[in-house]
Amino acid sequence: MSMPLVLAALFFAVLATVEWSRLPVIARIYLGAGTAFAIGALAHPGMNVADAVEQANDGIAVLLAAARVAGFAAVMVSVATALRQAVLPR
Secondary structure, eight states: OOOBHHHHHHHHHHHHHHHTTTOHHHHHHHHHHHHHHHHHHHHSTTOBHHHHHHHOOSHHHHHHHHHHHHHHHHHHHHHHHHHHHHHSOO
16 A cells, blocks of 8 residues: 655654654654655655656656665664564663
8 A cells, every 4th residue: 555755754754753762863764765755745746656656757756766765674673673672671
């Protein structure tokens, strides 16, 4: 299921806020991904990430593709870190 670029930008902004004190590097990656999705939402209103990457033949499509990969990787690191902290408390 794909969400519109505006919702993706808001989602990553919330994730950056939540993770800012726990994982500051990951939060900055979230912030960058959210910014890229916000720029994409301004350039391609109403589109989702997959449609904007497939249909657009501009530099923003490349930016969105990179942000999608970086955001996914950051989410995986964040989830793995949270699970590790839940299993192995300090």
